[in-house]
Amino acid sequence: MKNMNTRQWLDSLVSFDTTSRHSNLAMMRTMRNALHAQGIEPELFYSPDGDKANLFATLPAEDGTTQGGIILSGHSDVVPVDNQVWTTDPFTLAERDGRLYGRGTADMKGFLATAMAMVPEFLQMKRSKPLHLAFSYDEELGCLGAAVMLDALKQRGLRADGCIVGEPTGMRVIVAHKGTNLFRCRVHGKAAHSSLTPQGCNAIEHAARLICRIRDLADQLKAQGPYDQCYDVPFSTLTTNQIAGGIAINTIPALCEFHYEFRNLPGLSPEYLQQQIAQFIRDDLLPRMQAEYRDASIDIETGPAVPGLEASERQALTRLARALTGDTAVSKVSYGTEAGQFQRAGIASIVCGPGHIAQAHKPDEFIEIAQLDACEVFLRKLARSLQ
Numbered sequence: 580m581k582n583m584n585t586r587q588w589l590d591s592l593v594s595f596d597t598t599s600r601h602s603n604l605a606m607m608r609t610m611r612n613a614l615h616a617q618g619i620e621p622e623l624f625y626s627p628d629g630d631k632a633n634l635f636a637t638l639p640a641e642d643g644t645t646q647g648g649i650i651l652s653g654h655s656d657v658v659p660v661d662n663q664v665w666t667t668d669p670f671t672l673a674e675r676d677g678r679l680y681g682r683g684t685a686d687m688k689g690f691l692a693t694a695m696a697m698v699p700e701f702l703q704m705k706r707s708k709p710l711h712l713a714f715s716y717d718e719e720l721g722c723l724g725a726a727v728m729l730d731a732l733k734q735r736g737l738r739a740d741g742c743i744v745g746e747p748t749g750m751r752v753i754v755a756h757k758g759t760n761l762f763r764c765r766v767h768g769k770a771a772h773s774s775l776t777p778q779g780c781n782a783i784e785h786a787a788r789l790i791c792r793i794r795d796l797a798d799q800l801k802a803q804g805p806y807d808q809c810y811d812v813p814f815s816t817l818t819t820n821q822i823a824g825g826i827a828i829n830t831i832p833a834l835c836e837f838h839y840e841f842r843n844l845p846g847l848s849p850e851y852l853q854q855q856i857a858q859f860i861r862d863d864l865l866p867r868m869q870a871e872y873r874d875a876s877i878d879i880e881t882g883p884a885v886p887g888l889e890a891s892e893r894q895a896l897t898r899l900a901r902a903l904t905g906d907t908a909v910s911k912v913s914y915g916t917e918a919g920q921f922q923r924a925g926i927a928s929i930v931c932g933p934g935h936i937a938q939a940h941k942p943d944e945f946i947e948i949a950q951l952d953a954c955e956v957f958l959r960k961l962a963r964s965l966q
């Protein structure tokens with residue numbers, strides 16, 4: 580098999596529709612086969628339903644050592660293009676004005692493509708330490724795949740000196756990010772013909788009260804802190820992002836379901852917020868609902884939680900990344916990444932990758948070719964530092 584460059588790899592990776600609701604197996608097998616053809620023995624760690632997989636591969640050191648070294652981490656899935664207006668087909672790479680357009684170019688197939696294209700070069704270097712590739716599934720659904728992969732790697736006794744998560748940071752070194760906590764709330768009222776309101780209990784209306792309360796808490800965090808000015812958004816945030824309810828235009832809805840999230844500064848516990856919401860439900864909302872319908876209820880299910888990241892400036896990985904990129908600014912970001920999970924698993928982690936988060940998840944997502952070039956230079960220096 581002929582080696583492909585970064586552009587060719589990105590062309591290939593973008594052509595797979597790995598929206599999180601689809602299988603990523605075809606794309607992962609393509610990468611596995613390419614690695615296998617170069618004498619590497621990659622492993623696939625499957626999701627519980629077998630529909631998706633993580634790919635893990637070790638490029639051993641010159642003497643065959645597979646322990647230690649650096650992990651290059653990225654996710655294979657992308658967010659949907661539903662209801663977005665794209666100028667070109669999102670799953671066909673298109674070049675315009677020094678940019679490459681396509682779903683996932685920035686977040687984060689650009690990084691995967693760069694890493695894959697550099698494998699032949701990595702293999703030729705006389706390294707005293709290994710490099711590892713850790714490509715996950717379902718990151719966009721709450722970092723589900725990385726959790727499975729980290730469990731499997733723990734069982735195998737893998738040790739690594741550090742992990743670089745290549746999310747789009749414009750090749751800046753990111754040393755901290757917020758935690759992400761997802762919740763699903765179900766408000767159960769009572770259906771009735773909509774002309775007979777006193778006989779029903781309107782789940783949508785009561786859900787709206789709770790959503791407004793969540794917004795009030797968000798405003799409070801914005802106005803009163805705690806703050807950390809190193810973040811782009813320097814306070815914890817709270818927002819409702821999806822809602823469904825009702826079955827007909829003339830029926831009082833018995834059920835309303837919505838999803839909200841909490842992105843906490845690493846110093847503020849997610850439990851604090853849940854206590855505020857639980858208190859409002861217990862003391863205010865539920866009594867009002869039950870006055871209308873005795874069996875009314877509200878349940879909140881805690882979804883996937885991604886721990887925040889706080890990397891020490893003193894750790895070897897941070898110092899190395901700063902030396903290789905020349906970036907000395909302390910930058911922290913509001914979006915979650917798998918770096919928090921790797922750090923929690925005992926592996927020093929930072930976030931540094933090509934492209935910009937501003938283009939992620941949007942129509943006409945793109946990555947500048949110059950960013951891919953900068954990532955190549957960075958990875959080359961990184962691998963050389965392992966000599």
Ligand SMILES: [Zn+2]
Nearest residue numbers: 654686687746
């Ligand atoms: Zn991402």
